[in-house]
Amino acid sequence: MCNKFANIEGEEYYAQYYEEMASIHRFDQFASSYMIDGFVHPEVLVATHDGRLTTMKWGLIPRWCKDREQAKQMAKFCLNSVSETAYEKPSFKYAIQHNRCLIPFSGFYEWMHVGKLKYPHYIYLKNLKTFSVAGIYERWVDKETGEEIESVSVLTTKANPLMEKIHNTKKRMPAIILREYEKDYLNPNLTKEDVFALCAPIDDKLMDAHTVSKLITTRGTPKNVPEVMERFHYPELENAV
Numbered sequence: 709m710c711n712k713f714a715n716i717e718g719e720e721y722y723a724q725y726y727e728e729m730a731s732i733h734r735f736d737q738f739a740s741s742y743m744i745d746g747f748v749h750p751e752v753l754v755a756t757h758d759g760r761l762t763t764m765k766w767g768l769i770p771r772w773c774k775d776r777e778q779a780k781q782m783a784k785f786c787l788n789s790v791s792e793t794a795y796e797k798p799s800f801k802y803a804i805q806h807n808r809c810l811i812p813f814s815g816f817y818e819w820m821h822v823g824k825l826k827y828p829h830y831i832y833l834k835n836l837k838t839f840s841v842a843g844i845y846e847r848w849v850d851k852e853t854g855e856e857i858e859s860v861s862v863l864t865t866k867a868n869p870l871m872e873k874i875h876n877t878k879k880r881m882p883a884i885i886l887r888e889y890e891k892d893y894l895n896p897n898l899t900k901e902d903v904f905a906l907c908a909p910i911d912d913k914l915m916d917a918h919t920v921s922k923l924i925t926t927r928g929t930p931k932n933v934p935e936v937m938e939r940f941h942y943p944e945l946e947n948a949v
Contacts, residue, residue: 711746713816730761768861769848791907803844810840831917842883870912883907
């Protein structure tokens, strides 16, 4: 499951990065961060199929949720959606057909399990400041208040060899959409097979990773600091993997 990522560039950078895909920009709830935690359901930046660069709450709320309590519960379980089965799931099947989007990442965090311990890693693409991850989104209307909430889920795919080694229990990874295929992913006319092909795991030779300190899970310490993604050496891992 992908529940923590970094998005460290500024508004102008992302506006320029997605300028060919998004002409309407709304940054009022956007804040760059060295560690964005999905479990607090923050607003994250997305580029939508209908030409918007905007923010949405992380944790998809299906359109059929009856009330705010059900919406809150569903959001907890919909930070991610499995790309291979999204077309079959009631929570995701409308969104993956009609509401695809791109989510900019600087990198993301995952844990390697060794015995009873786990070690955080920061994963990114080589020589790139930003890359896009496949997302799907929904619009949910609170029938009691009339409030409309847009929310997003990160599509995942099976792990490539690098991610199999790092995320060695779940063996999953975000579905990364390479730069040359970003426009294709947003094309509303894609078939299910097209989407599956675009969400396939990328070549791990394009990726890199390093261990980071356990600051990322230390309670009561700031997480939006550069140190959270800095390289940290664990001597015990040298002979463990």
